[in-house]
Amino acid sequence: xxxxEQNPLFLSMQEGKNYTIYCNYSTTSDRLYWYRQDPGKSLxxxxxxxxxxxxxxxxxxxxxxxxxxxxxxxxxxxxxxxxSATYFCAVDSSNNDMRFGxxxxxxxxx
Amino acid sequence: xxxxxxxxxxxxxxxxxxxKIECRSLDFQATTMFWYRQFPKQSLMxxxxxxxxxxxxxxxxxEKDKFLINHASLTLSTLxxxxxxxxxxxxxxxxxxxxxRGFLGEQYFGxxxxxxxx
Numbered sequence: 056x057x058x059x060e061q062n063p064l065f066l067s068m069q070e071g072k073n074y075t076i077y078c079n080y081s082t083t084s085d086r087l088y089w090y091r092q093d094p095g096k097s098l099x100x101x102x103x104x105x106x107x108x109x110x111x112x113x114x115x116x117x118x119x120x121x122x123x124x125x126x127x128x129x130x131x132x133x134x135x136x137x138x139s140a141t142y143f144c145a146v147d148s149s150n151n152d153m154r155f156g157x158x159x160x161x162x163x164x165x
Numbered sequence: 166x167x168x169x170x171x172x173x174x175x176x177x178x179x180x181x182x183x184x185k186i187e188c189r190s191l192d193f194q195a196t197t198m199f200w201y202r203q204f205p206k207q208s209l210m211x212x213x214x215x216x217x218x219x220x221x222x223x224x225x226x227x228e229k230d231k232f233l234i235n236h237a238s239l240t241l242s243t244l245x246x247x248x249x250x251x252x253x254x255x256x257x258x259x260x261x262x263x264x265x266r267g268f269l270g271e272q273y274f275g276x277x278x279x280x281x282x283x
Contacts, residue, residue, distance in 0.1 A: 090274075097258055097277040098209075143208065152199060153260070153272055155209045 057082050057148045061156035068134045068163050076129040076159045078144035086147040087127045089118050091140045092158070098143070101129075134163045167193050169261050171275035178249055178282055186244045186278045188259030194239040195261035199272065200232075203256040215242045249282040256280075 058081040068074055078087070086105055090098040102111045104120035104127060111118050115138065117130045127144055139162050145155045168191040178184050188198055196217050201209040213223045213234050221234035233245040242261075246253055256279050260272040 095279075098274045100271075100274075103271060150214070151197060151262070152211055152214050154211070157208045160206075 057084070057146060057154045059144060059146050059154050059156040061144055061159050063159060064157055066159055066161045068131070068161065070135055070163055070165050071133050073133065074131050076131075076142055076144075076161075078127040078129070078156055080125050080127075080146045080154075082149070083122070083125075084146045084148065087120050088145045088153070089116075089127070089129050090143045090145065092143060093140050101142075131161075134161075136163050136165060139163045167191075167261075167263060167271075167273040169195075169259065169273045169275040171257075171259055171278050173278060174276060175279040176281070178280070180250055180282055181248055183245055183247045184249055184280060186246075186257055186259075186280075188242045188244070188261065188275055190240045190261040190263075190273070193261075193263045193273075195242075195263065196239060197262045198236055198242040199260045199262075200234060200242075200244050201258045201260070203258060203277075205256075209258060212244075246280065249280070251282045254280055254282045 060079045062077050089101040102118040107122040109120045115132045120127045141158045141160045143155050143158045145153045170189045172187045198215045200212045203209045211224050212227045213221045215221045215234045215236040217236045217239050223229045236242040256277050258277045259275045262272050
C-alpha cells in the first residue's frame with residue numbers, strides 16, 4: 056500500500072527565512088502534487104511534478120522531485136506571513152486514486 | 166481551468182437524518198470522482214472512488230451502507246450520509262479526474278462541504 060510521509064508536521068518560521076518541507080513516498084508513482092490549504096477551505100493546487108528531476112517554481116515556493124529516491128521537496132524562500140497555511144503533498148497510486156501526506160502546518164511570524 | 170463545485174457548502178442536520186452532498190464537474194467530463202473526509206487538523210482520507218455508471222469502490226473501514234455514493238452521469242456524483250451521527254461531522258471534499266485525458270488526467274478538488282450533526 057502506498058504511504059506518503061511528510062516532515063515536519065509543524066513549522067514555525069520567521070519572515071525572511073528559508074526552509075524546506077520533505078515528502079517521501081513508499082512505491083513508484085507517476086505523479087506528485089503539492090497543495091495549499093487555508094483554514095476552512097479546500098485545496099489549492101500549487102505544483103504537479105511528473106518526472107524525475109522536475110523542478111517548478113512559483114513565487115517564493117519551489118518544488119522538486121527525485122523519483123529514484125521517492126522524495127519531493129517544497130522549498131520556501133524568504134518566507135512572508137501570507138504563506139502561513141497547511142501544505143500537503145500527494146501521490147497518485149496504482150489504483151488511480153491519490154494518497155495524501157499528513158500535512159505541514161506552516162506559521163510565518165513577523 | 167477546470168472547476169468542481171459542491172453543494173451545499175455547509176449543512177447542519179439532526180442525528181438520525183440523512184444528508185446528500187453533490188459534486189459536479191462544471192467544464193469537463195469526469196469518469197472518476199473521489200470522496201474524501203477531513204477531520205479538524207488532519208489530512209484528507211480517501212473514502213471511496215466513484216466511477217460513472219458503476220458501483221463505488223470503498224476504502225477499508227468506510228461503511229458503504231452508511232455513505233451511499235452515486236455517479237449517475239459524467240458530471241455529477243452524490244454522497245449521501247445516511248442516519249448521520251455526531252461522529253460523522255467532518256469536512257467532506259470531492260475531486261474529479263478529467264476523463265478527457267484518461268488515466269493521466271489531473272484531479273480537481275471541490276470547495277468542500279462542512280457537515281455538522283447535532
